[in-house]
Amino acid sequence: MTTTQSHRVQTHEPILELNDVSVTFSMDRGDSRVVDEVTLDIERNEVLGIVGESGSGKSMLASALLDAVVEPGTVSGEITFNPQDEPSVSVLALSKGDRQRFRWEQIAMVFQGAMSSFNPVRTIRTHFVETLSAHDEDIETGMERAAGILEDLYLDPERVLDSYPHELSGGMKQRALIALSLVLEPEVLVMDEPTAALDLLMQRSIIGLLEEIKTQYDLTIVFITHDLPLVADIADRVAVLYAFEIAELGPTEEILSEPAHPYTRLLLKSTPNLQAPIESMQPVDGAAPDPVNVPDGCSFHPRCPLADETCRASDPDPAAVSARHTADCHHYEAAPGAIPIEPPEMDEIQRTPSHHDAADEPLLSLDELEVHFETEQKGLGLFSDPETVNAVDGVSLDIYENDVVVLVGESGCGKTTLGKAAIGLQEPTGGAVQYRGQDIYGDGSDVDATDRFTADEIRRALQIVHQDPGSSLNPHHRISAILEAPLKQWYDDLDGNDRQSRILGLLEHVGMTPADDYIDRYPHQLSGGEQQRVALIRAMLLNPELILADEPISALDVSLRVEMMDLLIQLQETFNTSYLFVSHDLSNARYIAEKTGGRIGVVYLGELVEIGPPEQIIHDPQHPYTRALRWATPQLTYRDDRAQTPPIRTIDIPDPTDPPSGCRYHTRCPQARAVCAESVPETKPGSDAVGHDVACYRVQDDHDYWEDDPIDDADLD
């Protein structure tokens, strides 16, 4: 385990020196410079975080370190490996053969897409063997080393090596890829968004593992990400990239607590997290520049609140903020005063109280809902029984009018299936869903004919907004046609002009102006955020009573997320709908739930383990799984406890076809005791707060649990 001091590099001993490194692509529109004269030293044994929005050139910079920029891009400048010791290597001048050896033996790289970084038709073992033999290493000792690394990454070497890539989960694949990158014992590991496709808990666990691996294998890590809070957990120094240049570079602690560049300050403010008051979170206005057309002077000036003539005229050089902290800004001294990160003063926070009380009739009521999927057996057994995945298992939940419930959980835990079953898109295999007292999957005979809703009315009342707006809009229809369809269906008394004016009004309402221009476009002519707005308006035009928003912001750029969430919240107030949100990110869940006075529900392996107001879930979680999720959520502060042992016992989620007995979390729970493996804890109030329920024996003070022995290596407390 590393010491907490490791971020302070005592000696100045660079392992990689970059001098005026640029990456250029020739395009029809002109030369596109996607890395612009970056000069940077990477210290031996440090973790350098490189942070930037998508399209800021961070991946290109990473590839340039190995001279691996894809054709037709060209790298210029100078990159020196091992500049102070012999043999020092000029990376860009290597011959083909030398370069082939240099890569992976000295600098290895891990890509974001672990899913696609393995050859799908060969086993993991073959990948290791190939790599070893390509570099003339002894296969046997090399494979022993590989097995050791896999074990250090909490993988079972035999099992993983004999698997095909598709047989491993995302997190396992990512760790296998890390092991593959370390098999030749490189000095430097470049990681390009290595955890972006993973769940928070897996992300955080891998970050923790990286710290151990780094010490054990004596590595220097360059960690590239769009996620500032994530890198805060591991990096010693952080470089913030904006418009293909480094905007600010300094020790992680200083970048987080006293950033000097206006962009860094705005970026920090726009990032949802668990601690800062939500009122202080604001999006960064404007958009990052196009590489062909970078603004003159300081490239950030069009978006910068401090910009003046100097900024428009001249490109700032790095200014020393402190000994090891530089910012490329003319006004770095004024920035902290002009862009406060903490809100000036904490007003009495206006939070909408919960709209409902227990006496209200729920809008939608889930009763012991179960959705089981049967999967087919692999292998040659002709008469084997199919396996069953219990995607949703016995969930009961009431959603009221104007209510907001956010479901969080790891991927594959059944939160989306639960949402779909709730709005009538996935027929449950057990339990019932009632819309105002009527079973939505029944024929309506359970209620009096006078109160009965038709299937169409229920369908209209329960709507969905999908995760990927690009594929939920018909690419061959114009926006006007897409938005007119629901109106034609439900309001046949409106004529064409009425429909048009209603659509225009809504488009303007969500900030898509000029609306006249937008309605004639096709979906591909809109940005991701705009597409999602159209999808949202389309759902809203039906005047639904409940919208299932399935990860509606996860496909968007980080700086757009807060804006989108604000819009969702505003629309909810305007249209008086209820939301059932699905999210894998606790920070986003907290933002939505806190702003709307809603609840957060935590789902684990098809069960709702804890639900309650965001204050309780975030600040006083009762279920150990909620605590693990909270631990996994990156924070924007420098944490002294960042290398602490994770509050879970195993990283990988159990096989959903064979869920653990008793409490399903007991295999990972650090507080599990014998009884947890035997019986399922019933749901009990978790605190005095209204609507806070927890399914864990630990909230029952008088339960036998407290007398039991802890299982395996669980703590006793």
Next chain:
Amino acid sequence: MVFNNWRIRRVGQAVFTVWAVLTLSFALVRLMPGNPMGAMLVQLEQSGMNPARARELVEARLSVRPDEPIPIAYVNYLTSTVQGDLGQSIASGEPVANEIAQALPWTLFVMSWSLCITFILGVVVGALMAYWEGGRLDVGLTSWAILMGSIPFYVLAFLLLIFLSYRFGWFPAGGKYVAGTEPGFNLPFISGVVYHAILPVISMLVASGVASLGMRGNSIRVLGSDYLRVARLRGLSDLTISSQYVARNAILPMYTTLLISIGEMFGGSVVLEQVFQYKGLGYYLYRAVNIRDYPRMMGGFMVITIAVVIALFIADMTYSMIDPRAGGSSNESY
């Protein structure tokens, strides 16, 4: 849950298709107005045979007894077909099954060679095009592939006949082997067989145009994949990358196409063998159509259908062996 297993479902599908084809041909003979029975009767009677004798002959040849109730006749027909009794040829009086057994190997010989060469040619040319994507070679070969793909094989067959056979006399214009050689494993016979098969095989190679375009697309997709990039960074040799990474993954989708094209080849052999006077199954079928030899036609069609059904069945069953991701279900994360 027996039917949950896709293999069992797949066997069921194959059996159903074969049954459907048998039933359709039964209906064809029995129920259609101006049916084969009537046609055959008229034919025989016109040739001066007395009606009772003609009827007897028809019953024997078609395995049809008109006075039999249809359900019983249907069952009898199915059982005799399953036992390999396809009736007797009108023209020769020989059992159809024997005739087919003699003709089929020749067609299979030509077909398997064309399939093999088409596949290899398609893969190699497609890979070359993909490797030099956008280059001069790519443009040239793409034009060639489109040209090949758009020429009907029989047009090429005629061109080959006119030039290579009649004009230059390099190849024989018809026949299956050199007259006078002793059929069996001896050099003169085998070389004669190969010599006679060359032009028919070349004619069928037009299919390689489409195959190479498919391979080109697949290869370009693989060339852009992340795992290829990682493989290069890992320093793997070009040989490993091109064979184990690019070719292996690009060929996968072509495997099914290959087996599907068996059907096309059988269909094509009807015209091809006529053009080259090559006496295989296709030639035999063509003649049967011309002289309205229904037992032969039905037998031939049935053999072709069953061959295609079997080919597709094999394709489905073996695909999981070459692609570990296929196989009905995923067992992700164990």
